[in-house]
Amino acid sequence: MTLTLAEVEHIAQLARLKLTPAEKELYRAQLSAILEYAARLQKLDTSGIPPTASVLPPRSVLREDEPRPGLPVKDVLQNASQTEENQFRVPPVLE
Amino acid sequence: MTDLHLLTASEALEALNLGKISSMELTRACLKQIDALEPGLHTFITRTTEQALSQALAADSMRAAARQSGTPVPPLLGLPLAVKDILALSGVRCTCGSKILEHFVPPYTATSVQRLLDAGVVVLGKTNTDEYAMGSSTENSAYGRTYNPWDIMRVPGGSSGGSAAAVAARMTPVALGTDTGGSVRQPASFCGVTGIKPTYGRVSRYGLVAYGSSLDSVGAFGRTAQDVALLFSIMAGQDPLDATSMDVPVPQIQLNGDASLKGLRVGVPREYFIPGMQPEVERGVKLAVQQLAALGASVREVHLPHTEYALPVYYLIAPAEASANLARYDGIRFGERKDADAMWEVFYNTRGAGFGPEVKRRIMLGTYALSAGYYDAYYGQAQKVRTLIKRDFEKAFESVDMIATPVAPTTAFKAGEHSNDPLAMYLEDVFTLPCNLAGVPGLAFPVGFDKGGMPVGMQLMGPHFREDILFRAAHAYQQITDWHKRVPEIAR
Numbered sequence: 001m002t003l004t005l006a007e008v009e010h011i012a013q014l015a016r017l018k019l020t021p022a023e024k025e026l027y028r029a030q031l032s033a034i035l036e037y038a039a040r041l042q043k044l045d046t047s048g049i050p051p052t053a054s055v056l057p058p059r060s061v062l063r064e065d066e067p068r069p070g071l072p073v074k075d076v077l078q079n080a081s082q083t084e085e086n087q088f089r090v091p092p093v094l095e
Numbered sequence: 096m097t098d099l100h101l102l103t104a105s106e107a108l109e110a111l112n113l114g115k116i117s118s119m120e121l122t123r124a125c126l127k128q129i130d131a132l133e134p135g136l137h138t139f140i141t142r143t144t145e146q147a148l149s150q151a152l153a154a155d156s157m158r159a160a161a162r163q164s165g166t167p168v169p170p171l172l173g174l175p176l177a178v179k180d181i182l183a184l185s186g187v188r189c190t191c192g193s194k195i196l197e198h199f200v201p202p203y204t205a206t207s208v209q210r211l212l213d214a215g216v217v218v219l220g221k222t223n224t225d226e227y228a229m230g231s232s233t234e235n236s237a238y239g240r241t242y243n244p245w246d247i248m249r250v251p252g253g254s255s256g257g258s259a260a261a262v263a264a265r266m267t268p269v270a271l272g273t274d275t276g277g278s279v280r281q282p283a284s285f286c287g288v289t290g291i292k293p294t295y296g297r298v299s300r301y302g303l304v305a306y307g308s309s310l311d312s313v314g315a316f317g318r319t320a321q322d323v324a325l326l327f328s329i330m331a332g333q334d335p336l337d338a339t340s341m342d343v344p345v346p347q348i349q350l351n352g353d354a355s356l357k358g359l360r361v362g363v364p365r366e367y368f369i370p371g372m373q374p375e376v377e378r379g380v381k382l383a384v385q386q387l388a389a390l391g392a393s394v395r396e397v398h399l400p401h402t403e404y405a406l407p408v409y410y411l412i413a414p415a416e417a418s419a420n421l422a423r424y425d426g427i428r429f430g431e432r433k434d435a436d437a438m439w440e441v442f443y444n445t446r447g448a449g450f451g452p453e454v455k456r457r458i459m460l461g462t463y464a465l466s467a468g469y470y471d472a473y474y475g476q477a478q479k480v481r482t483l484i485k486r487d488f489e490k491a492f493e494s495v496d497m498i499a500t501p502v503a504p505t506t507a508f509k510a511g512e513h514s515n516d517p518l519a520m521y522l523e524d525v526f527t528l529p530c531n532l533a534g535v536p537g538l539a540f541p542v543g544f545d546k547g548g549m550p551v552g553m554q555l556m557g558p559h560f561r562e563d564i565l566f567r568a569a570h571a572y573q574q575i576t577d578w579h580k581r582v583p584e585i586a587r
Contacts, residue, residue: 015418
């Protein structure tokens with residue numbers, strides 16, 4: 001299992017990670033080795049075996065749909081790097 | 096009384112309740128020990144000294160008032176505690192060991208922490224961790240590594256290495272950790288302290304910054320099983336703020352002087368004694384099993400045939416969940432932002448600059464395992480093999496009450512030893528990962544030392560929601576041994 005540089009760049013793009021050329025090469029080699037190791041799972045016959053997403057029994061947890069106070073706006077915005085008029089400030093998304 | 100920082104939590108609470116010591120004296124003794132050792136060990140990311148002193152003062156006045164009126168006090172009133180810096184404590188910055196959250200101050204408190212605060216604890220500070228709990232050595236912290244109090248050339252384990260080292264160094268009697276693949280048990284083992292990873296769903300995850308949501312558990316460290324059981328029984332129980340917390344009664348864990356383990360069936364899986372493991376670890380654990388037998392337990396072999404697949408399963412599932420959980424760090428609502436003219440550039444730059452190498456590696460790995468064309472072969476297959484691992488445990492627990500294994504193949508390794516080989520680092524988790532994948536509880540505690548003076552740990556695993564059996568066995572063991580009483584030279 002050897003990843004190509006193009007594959008690494010594709011994954012980084014999906015993950016929204018800006019990587020340096022050195023990082024790309026490092027992760028290409030390291031992820032290849034890890035995936036190579038993980039390939040041993042392929043030899044197990046899992047036909048008829050259901051996947052486990054959670055160890056808990058499947059169930060719904062519901063509560064009454066009653067209005068409750070949320071965090072004050074000031075608290076919600078306190079960790080944002082840029083705010084304006086009680087809102088998060090971001091660069092233009094649509095031109 | 097002198098050397099109050101050497102007291103266990105149970106001893107300290109007894110002295111507090113008898114009026115022999117005050118919380119202020121106890122807290123100051125811990126702070127003094129931290130002042131003395133912290134420059135060398137680096138166990139904390141953020142200290143909350145002023146807050147601790149005011150909590151101690153308040154605890155002492157509450158106790159005085161209760162004595163006057165004859166009313167009971169909360170069970171942990173005035174007891175110092177350190178909290179891993181991945182659990183939210185309102186008003187105190189929570190970095191998760193990451194540069195991206197360097198200035199993040201949570202506006203709310205984790206349920207596990209809140210329950211302990213309600214029980215009266217004094218918070219000494221937030222402890223060091225691998226970035227987002229991703230690591231086995233606490234070397235992946237953006238704030239520098241933590242040093243093992245038994246040998247500063249060695250790692251304390253991880254990811255809750257700061258908490259484990261602080262408890263071992265007698266800076267605090269107890270501390271909180273979290274465990275997604277061994278992050279409480281392995282540092283407990285490397286530092287010679289006792290640590291619990293509860294059953295998945297036992298302790299609320301509300302306010303625990305998410306890494307692998309189907310695996311994450313909040314756990315605790317202490318120097319005795321009794322102390323860890325005390326914290327566990329207060330943190331455990333359903334929480335309306337975490338839909339995965341289960342409505343299962345929390346047993347009162349009564350640990351008395353009676354050390355008999357008569358009737359207890361202990362299973363030893365041969366898959367956990369592998370070629371290449373440190374002989375002293377194998378010997379130490381096998382000897383400890385014999386001691387459990389001497390206490391009345393019956394020992395038999397069990398089989399966990401899919402153990403060897405736990406590592407690849409974990410390192411596909413946990414990164415996959417992490418890649419989704421960590422998508423929230425985009426620099427907009429919280430965290431450090433790297434600005435740019437276009438929105439997408441803000442995301443790339445912020446995440447590229449804010450995350451460290453291990454976090455990036457796992458996000459990349461998880462993104463790949465979930466991506467179109469590879470989902471079935473990697474993530475899907477891993478989830479199916481997870482079922483087989485879970486079934487191994489269900490089958491084993493038909494014939495035994497608990498399973499005894501080593502915590503890790505070796506004692507604490509040297510800092511930098513695995514820095515350039517992530518796979519070698521991941522192999523350190525080989526004995527702790529199955530427990531998280533199956534969701535069962537695991538307890539680690541010291542059962543000896545190697546010839547280099549490093550602690551050897553044993554892991555006990557039990558059926559879902561049977562932490563009480565593990566505490567009982569470890570407590571009995573600690574009645575007839577003194578490994579857990581040894582103090583690192585640096586902390587004496």
